[in-house]
Amino acid sequence: MNGNVLLKMDDVSKTFPGVKALSGVNFTLRKGEVHALMGENGAGKSTLIKVLTGVHAMDKGVVKLNGRLITAKSPQEAQMLGISTVYQEINLCPNLSVAENLYIGRVPKRRGSIDWKRMNEDSERLLKRLNLNLDVKQPLSDFSVAIQQMVAIARAVDMSSGVLILDEPTSSLDNQEVQQLFDVMRKLRDEGMGIVFVTHFLDQVYDITDRITILRNGALVGEYETSKLSKSSLVSNMIGREWREEDEHRKKEQSYTSEVTMSTQALTRAGSVKPVSLSVKKGEVVGLAGLLGSGRSEFANLIFGIDQSDSGILTLGSETFQSMNPKKAIRKGVGFCPEDRKVAGIVGELTIRENIVLALQAKKGIFNYIPLKKQQEIARKFIELLRIKTPSMEQRIDNLSGGNQQKVILARWLATEPSLLILDEPTRGIDVGSKGEIRKLILDLAKSGLSILIISSELQEMIECADRIVVLRDRMQVGEISGDHMTETNIMKMIAEGGGSHEQYSQTGS
Amino acid sequence: MSSIRKRAASIMHTKIIWPITALAAILLFNLFFVPGFFNIEIKNGHLFGSLIDILNRAAPIMVIAIGMTLVIAKEGIDISVGSVLAIAGAVAISLLGVVPLWLAIVAALIVGVLCGLWNGLLIAYLGIQPMVGTLILMTVGRGIAQLITEGKVLTTDDKAFGFIGKGFFLGLPFSIFIAAFVFLFVLYLKKRTALGLFLEATGTNKISSEYAGVEPRKIYLFVYIVCGLCAAIAGLLVSSNISSADANNAGLWIELDAILAVVIGGTSMRGGRFFLAGTVIGALFIQSLTTTIYSMGVPPERIMVVKAIVVIVVSLMQSDRFRRVFQQKNKQAVAG
Numbered sequence: 001m002n003g004n005v006l007l008k009m010d011d012v013s014k015t016f017p018g019v020k021a022l023s024g025v026n027f028t029l030r031k032g033e034v035h036a037l038m039g040e041n042g043a044g045k046s047t048l049i050k051v052l053t054g055v056h057a058m059d060k061g062v063v064k065l066n067g068r069l070i071t072a073k074s075p076q077e078a079q080m081l082g083i084s085t086v087y088q089e090i091n092l093c094p095n096l097s098v099a100e101n102l103y104i105g106r107v108p109k110r111r112g113s114i115d116w117k118r119m120n121e122d123s124e125r126l127l128k129r130l131n132l133n134l135d136v137k138q139p140l141s142d143f144s145v146a147i148q149q150m151v152a153i154a155r156a157v158d159m160s161s162g163v164l165i166l167d168e169p170t171s172s173l174d175n176q177e178v179q180q181l182f183d184v185m186r187k188l189r190d191e192g193m194g195i196v197f198v199t200h201f202l203d204q205v206y207d208i209t210d211r212i213t214i215l216r217n218g219a220l221v222g223e224y225e226t227s228k229l230s231k232s233s234l235v236s237n238m239i240g241r242e243w244r245e246e247d248e249h250r251k252k253e254q255s256y257t258s259e260v261t262m263s264t265q266a267l268t269r270a271g272s273v274k275p276v277s278l279s280v281k282k283g284e285v286v287g288l289a290g291l292l293g294s295g296r297s298e299f300a301n302l303i304f305g306i307d308q309s310d311s312g313i314l315t316l317g318s319e320t321f322q323s324m325n326p327k328k329a330i331r332k333g334v335g336f337c338p339e340d341r342k343v344a345g346i347v348g349e350l351t352i353r354e355n356i357v358l359a360l361q362a363k364k365g366i367f368n369y370i371p372l373k374k375q376q377e378i379a380r381k382f383i384e385l386l387r388i389k390t391p392s393m394e395q396r397i398d399n400l401s402g403g404n405q406q407k408v409i410l411a412r413w414l415a416t417e418p419s420l421l422i423l424d425e426p427t428r429g430i431d432v433g434s435k436g437e438i439r440k441l442i443l444d445l446a447k448s449g450l451s452i453l454i455i456s457s458e459l460q461e462m463i464e465c466a467d468r469i470v471v472l473r474d475r476m477q478v479g480e481i482s483g484d485h486m487t488e489t490n491i492m493k494m495i496a497e498g499g500g501s502h503e504q505y506s507q508t509g510s
Numbered sequence: 511m512s513s514i515r516k517r518a519a520s521i522m523h524t525k526i527i528w529p530i531t532a533l534a535a536i537l538l539f540n541l542f543f544v545p546g547f548f549n550i551e552i553k554n555g556h557l558f559g560s561l562i563d564i565l566n567r568a569a570p571i572m573v574i575a576i577g578m579t580l581v582i583a584k585e586g587i588d589i590s591v592g593s594v595l596a597i598a599g600a601v602a603i604s605l606l607g608v609v610p611l612w613l614a615i616v617a618a619l620i621v622g623v624l625c626g627l628w629n630g631l632l633i634a635y636l637g638i639q640p641m642v643g644t645l646i647l648m649t650v651g652r653g654i655a656q657l658i659t660e661g662k663v664l665t666t667d668d669k670a671f672g673f674i675g676k677g678f679f680l681g682l683p684f685s686i687f688i689a690a691f692v693f694l695f696v697l698y699l700k701k702r703t704a705l706g707l708f709l710e711a712t713g714t715n716k717i718s719s720e721y722a723g724v725e726p727r728k729i730y731l732f733v734y735i736v737c738g739l740c741a742a743i744a745g746l747l748v749s750s751n752i753s754s755a756d757a758n759n760a761g762l763w764i765e766l767d768a769i770l771a772v773v774i775g776g777t778s779m780r781g782g783r784f785f786l787a788g789t790v791i792g793a794l795f796i797q798s799l800t801t802t803i804y805s806m807g808v809p810p811e812r813i814m815v816v817k818a819i820v821v822i823v824v825s826l827m828q829s830d831r832f833r834r835v836f837q838q839k840n841k842q843a844v845a846g
Contacts (some may be wrong), residue, residue, distance in 0.1 A: 304721075347711045347715045347718045366705075367706075369702055369703050
């Protein structure tokens with residue numbers, strides 16, 4: 001290898017009780033490159049990063065930084081060696097100022113007290129390096145998630161001596177914010193930094209990275225130059241079997257009837273959703289497209305009664321409602337997989353069985369207890385039906401991979417036998433294999449007569465699943481498309497131009 | 511052989527093994543160092559002895575700790591239980607002789623429910639922090655109890671009322687039966703209704719539970735009401751046992767013993783999973799410890815220190831991290 005090598009991990013192995021998480025993995029990071037670490041959930045990406053950052057001790061192997069042998073026994077040690085990590089969840093203090101967050105634990109001092117002036121000036125200079133102009137005295141919580149993410153990166157960059165690890169930094173950003181982040185990453189790369197980039201978004205990998213290292217089942221598949229690896233061979237290498245673009249296609253069968261399951265008339269909430277009127281028929285899949293903050297998740301929250309509407313009418317079946325709450329919604333046959341699985345979906349300490357029966361039990365009421373035998377029966381049925389991979393239904397749900405957790409949440413709702421299922425980002429943060437499975441499941445459910453409202457940032461995913469797509473922009477309903485008109489270009493155009501007449505792009509089913 | 515070992519290992523992993531170990535250790539200590547500790551005599555058809563005494567005295571702590579377990583499972587706390595205990599005792603004794611006995615008892619229990627309702631409304635519906643919310647009643651409660659007793663220590667010689675905390679039933683103190691009833695009732699709520707599931711779900715992740723249709727606020731209100739009711743029952747036990755209502759000293763610091771019993775029993779202060787049997791063992795452990803220290807003749811000024819040391823040791827045993835460090839040390843010692 002040439003002298004360009006920044007970090008080299010050789011023959012790294014790590015075993016957890018019962019699982020060989022890494023076996024003999026090599027990884028090389030060069031100066032001035034963005035290097036994607038790819039693999040399905042459970043492939044060993046997180047373990048490799050945790051070994052590198054000192055969270056876990058490796059059983060075997062060597063790590064060299066700039067040619068020198070290193071062993072980080074804790075994240076603090078890794079940090080001191082110059083390996084900085086930014087995680088998916090922002091590990092900063094929202095109530096402190098931007099400057100305080102940047103220098104927490106290492107504040108500049110003058111005569112024993114904090115040198116505020118210097119800290120603020122240094123902060124501004126540091127952020128300028130990333131093309132950011134912020135009032136560093138403002139509390140962090142005043143800024144968007146994207147900016148907060150940038151602040152986390154700025155802090156990491158400042159403490160790093162060349163290695164920066166970004167663990168799924170884009171999963172809560174919208175497209176524009178992702179581009180902003182990529183600009184920063186390119187700048188850092190040009191300055192000679194080595195950046196490890198972990199993500200599930202294939203497009204982003206081709207946008208930004210120079211090289212790709214693929215792991216599968218804890219073993220190295222290979223290292224590739226991004227420009228020389230086709231998307232389909234990337235996916236094939238990740239899932240370990242052939243994958244063709246044709247595997248993914250548009251929904252063909254239209255199984256819906258004329259019976260309306262749910263409809264809204266000018267459902268509104270001030271500052272969150274401007275009047276939205278739409279209906280979902282029995283067996284129909286309707287997509288809600290729009291950017292983050294366009295009102296798509298906010299609208300779903302109104303239907304399920306997480307937030308209260310100010311005006312407008314919601315109709316479920318033959319009943320109309322002025323106000324809604326989750327319990328009522330569930331009793332009326334609505335199920336809701338929320339956007340943020342960790343925060344609003346799973347109940348981490350409870351078992352898979354308990355997570356599955358939770359909504360059904362809530363529907364039945366506290367005194368109408370479902371006997372344990374019956375609970376086990378329900379759990380077993382859905383573990384089989386959705387092919388949830390787990391040694392036992394008494395496992396804690398937080399031991400499962402993201403895709404399996406999502407399946408458990410789906411099972412929770414299917415157990416309540418709903419007539420309408422709202423899915424907000426059902427495949428976010430899930431590996432490619434499980435994504436396909438969940439999409440197929442959505443289509444099967446629709447075929448069996450379930451109405452589905454789906455929200456996804458991946459337009460292709462919605463095009464594949466939906467009969468019809470309603471587009472929102474700036475909290476407003478701007479149009480609707482269906483059939484062959486559903487293409488990414490058309491949707492993007494509508495999101496970008498939007499604002500026109502309601503009917504502009506409207507097409508009734510073809 | 512291996513199946514026995516596997517079963518032993520699985521028992522070692524349950525939370526209840528630690529409070530049981532602690533309780534066994536303290537009983538073993540008594541076996542060697544406190545002569546006559548295990549002696550049980552029969553007088554007038556009743557059982558007497560240190561063990562019986564421990565059971566009797568542990569009853570109020572046990573009852574309060576069971577209510578506290580539910581509150582802690584929802585990631586809350588109730589530090590007003592001592593004051594509620596005093597209020598309930600004052601209500602009962604001041605009403606004795608004025609109204610029939612059963613009405614005095616019911617009135618005391620209702621007051622407990624109202625106190626719990628107050629705490630629950632503050633915390634679940636006004637969003638006040640549990641520590642602060644219950645601090646209000648903790649401070650005000652003693653004042654209320656004093657108003658009821660008009661600043662005096664009320665006494666009673668009502669034999670029937672005295673039976674609650676001093677009487678014997680089938681040779682055992684009657685208070686034990688009350689504690690057992692409370693335990694079984696709450697256990698029933700946990701295992702035969704969805705309360706256990708809902709409480710553990712909201713205690714672990716309130717938002718997810720709400721999205722799944724559980725109504726966290728109703729659950730919170732309910733557990734504070736149960737906790738208030740438990741405190742009132744303990745108030746009846748204590749005031750009956752000493753035949754008086756002491757607004758200032760009845761149940762003083764009992765909230766701390768109760769919280770300790772819950773934690774020793776394996777329920778985390780961060781909420782989620784809760785262990786009722788663990789709590790009961792925890793309460794028995796605390797009372798055994800107190801009784802042991804007294805019967806050892808430890809000077810009163812040192813009692814708290816001894817108690818503190820034992821509690822620290824038990825807490826360390828509960829800590830996974832401490833155990834891991836300890837085990838590693840052991841391994842190294844063996845290897846070296």
